[in-house]
Amino acid sequence: MGVNLAGLVTHEVKLLEDFRGKAIAIDAYNALYQFLSIIRQPDGTPLMDRTGRVTSHLSGLFYRTSNILREGVLPVYVFDGAPHPLKRGVLEGRMRVRRRAEKEWKKAVREGDLETARTKAQQTALLTEEMIKSSTELLGLMGVPVAQALQDGEAQASYMASKGDVWGTGSQDYDSLLYGCPRLVKNLAISGRRKLPRRREYVEVNIELIDLKASLENIGINREQLVDMSILMGTDFNDGIRGIGPKRALSLIQEHGDLESVMRAKDIVIEDLEEVRHIFLRPRLTDDYQLEWREPDGEGIIELLCDEFHFSQDRVVSALRRIKVGLLNREQSKLDKWF
Amino acid sequence: MFSAKIKSEVLREITDVISTLVDEAKFNISPDSLSVRAVDPAHVAMVDMSVDKAAFEEYKADEGELGIDLDKIKEVLRLARSGDVISLDHDEDRNRLVVHVGNITRQMSLVDTAGMSDPKVPNLDLPAKIVLRTNEMRQGIKASESVSDHIALVAHSDGFEMISEGDADTVRLDLPKDLLDELQCKEKVRSLFPLDYFSNMVKAISGTSTLTIHLGNDYPVRMEFTFAGENGRATYLLAPRIESE
Numbered sequence: 410m411g412v413n414l415a416g417l418v419t420h421e422v423k424l425l426e427d428f429r430g431k432a433i434a435i436d437a438y439n440a441l442y443q444f445l446s447i448i449r450q451p452d453g454t455p456l457m458d459r460t461g462r463v464t465s466h467l468s469g470l471f472y473r474t475s476n477i478l479r480e481g482v483l484p485v486y487v488f489d490g491a492p493h494p495l496k497r498g499v500l501e502g503r504m505r506v507r508r509r510a511e512k513e514w515k516k517a518v519r520e521g522d523l524e525t526a527r528t529k530a531q532q533t534a535l536l537t538e539e540m541i542k543s544s545t546e547l548l549g550l551m552g553v554p555v556a557q558a559l560q561d562g563e564a565q566a567s568y569m570a571s572k573g574d575v576w577g578t579g580s581q582d583y584d585s586l587l588y589g590c591p592r593l594v595k596n597l598a599i600s601g602r603r604k605l606p607r608r609r610e611y612v613e614v615n616i617e618l619i620d621l622k623a624s625l626e627n628i629g630i631n632r633e634q635l636v637d638m639s640i641l642m643g644t645d646f647n648d649g650i651r652g653i654g655p656k657r658a659l660s661l662i663q664e665h666g667d668l669e670s671v672m673r674a675k676d677i678v679i680e681d682l683e684e685v686r687h688i689f690l691r692p693r694l695t696d697d698y699q700l701e702w703r704e705p706d707g708e709g710i711i712e713l714l715c716d717e718f719h720f721s722q723d724r725v726v727s728a729l730r731r732i733k734v735g736l737l738n739r740e741q742s743k744l745d746k747w748f
Numbered sequence: 749m750f751s752a753k754i755k756s757e758v759l760r761e762i763t764d765v766i767s768t769l770v771d772e773a774k775f776n777i778s779p780d781s782l783s784v785r786a787v788d789p790a791h792v793a794m795v796d797m798s799v800d801k802a803a804f805e806e807y808k809a810d811e812g813e814l815g816i817d818l819d820k821i822k823e824v825l826r827l828a829r830s831g832d833v834i835s836l837d838h839d840e841d842r843n844r845l846v847v848h849v850g851n852i853t854r855q856m857s858l859v860d861t862a863g864m865s866d867p868k869v870p871n872l873d874l875p876a877k878i879v880l881r882t883n884e885m886r887q888g889i890k891a892s893e894s895v896s897d898h899i900a901l902v903a904h905s906d907g908f909e910m911i912s913e914g915d916a917d918t919v920r921l922d923l924p925k926d927l928l929d930e931l932q933c934k935e936k937v938r939s940l941f942p943l944d945y946f947s948n949m950v951k952a953i954s955g956t957s958t959l960t961i962h963l964g965n966d967y968p969v970r971m972e973f974t975f976a977g978e979n980g981r982a983t984y985l986l987a988p989r990i991e992s993e
Binding site: 429430738740741742743744745746747748 | 787790791792793794868870872898942967968985987988989990
């Protein structure tokens with residue numbers, strides 16, 4: 410989930426091609442969960458192969474990544490390592506939501522309430538070891554690099570961006586900003602038309618670029634203060650203070666400077682404060698990754714997706730063509746840049 | 749209204765200049781000239797050309813526009829013998845172009861121009877100017893094509909170079925100042941371009957003897973030339989490749 414900073418940061422709408430030639434580190438778990446929750450049939454049933462194995466994650470990963478590659482953008486997927494002990498609370502909470510949603514989904518399907526069924530089904534998405542394995546295998550065949558984080562994937566992706574090894578991170582969360590990532594790209598993997606939950610309406614989901622420096626200047630605080638205000642609101646690693654949202658958290662930090670002063674002034678206690686700060690400001694990171702984009706192994710991809718998971722060969726072949734176009738596009742600029 | 753007669757060679761020159769970048773084009777018609785401005789589907793290159801009335805054997809037109817499928821014009825040109833005059837008349841009632849070549853009449857349906865806007869021409873500040881013989885350049889491209897898929901254009905105070913570096917081989921065309929018609933270049937500039945585009949553009953201007961190149965550092969190149977016996981003028985713009993270290 411991450412921290413919700415939507416109202417505070419500066420968003421700039423972008424096109425995929427604006428990132429041509431740029432490497433972007435994508436939070437893999439975040440992307441795969443998006444695919445698992447969005448790519449479903451009207452009654453909420455995920456995509457499956459003939460033997461009943463879920464394939465929504467592979468479908469999303471393959472088709473979206475081929476669109477990204479087509480525009481000459483260079484994705485690298487960063488996978489989570491072992492979760493930080495403080496994240497267990499959030500993970501257990503999500504498990505409970507998932508179990509409840511499972512029941513509600515089945516009930517809604519029985520009652521023929523498709524809208525509820527789909528919404529509930531989306532909350533049941535669960536990323537399994539098997540799915541992670543097939544995802545990394547697919548990315549390897551696509552010639553797309555993968556990095557393994559020690560803990561949080563988004564922390565590692567942000568580190569790679571801060572170092573300048575990649576241009577920015579790709580995630581639906583704002584946590585990258587807390588981790589000090591200079592540029593965060595939202596909706597990179599899921600832009601396009603998307604159905605609104607519980608409504609027969611579609612919205613255009615745009616790719617948005619969020620610049621850390623501009624965002625911080627805009628609200629007049631530094632990154633340490635951004636971390637403090639997020640801890641006040643609650644993060645994946647702590648509960649936060651009930652009733653404090655982004656606006657209130659910001660004004661408290663602006664007024665008092667840091668979280669200790671806010672706690673003293675408001676007589677509140679945040680457990681594990683130093684530990685949570687440490688997670689965002691000094692996470693465990695690794696330099697053990699390689700950023701190399703290779704030509705896709707077309708035959709291998711067809712073997713995996715079509716033979717093993719029963720994807721339509723025509724669609725896979727046409728996506729492969731998009732990847733090939735991308736290899737040429739990668740180094741070619743467009744005239745639009747000079748208009 | 750639009751009614752014109754044109755020598756097949758001249759129509760071929762006009763068609764080639766445009767069709768190297770687009771399959772369909774909107775021709776802007778005016779009483780004195782005809783012009784096209786178009787960007788290729790990948791937005792990598794642009795053509796901006798106009799042909800004066802004098803290029804035609806006969807030419808009568810009001811202001812207007814014609815959406816033309818250039819492949820169809822090429823089909824007509826294949827029917828023409830050297831020296832043939834082709835007549836083109838706009839049948840406004842049925843929105844068709846009536847084309848006569850020899851004893852053949854082709855009723856050509858037009859392309860809807862509603863979605864075809866005239867692209868803006870970017871204002872580029874390009875420090876180097878080179879005027880050279882098109883033939884010299886053609887040799888350089890021919891030599892490069894077997895080696896690489898891109899070509900670097902380099903200008904410095906002593907001359908102009910075209911360099912193609914492949915994985916194994918390198919081809920270089922050196923044109924010192926005295927082999928150029930004109931050279932204005934204070935500091936060395938270099939930009940890298942996709943060879944397929946560059947080659948197709950240079951091939952498309954077969955009837956042209958000299959070419960003016962405006963070049964910058966990692967910037968688009970602007971190539972200006974005349975054709976159709978000096979009655980046509982065109983500019984090509986080509987976006988550079990991004991050089992990776």
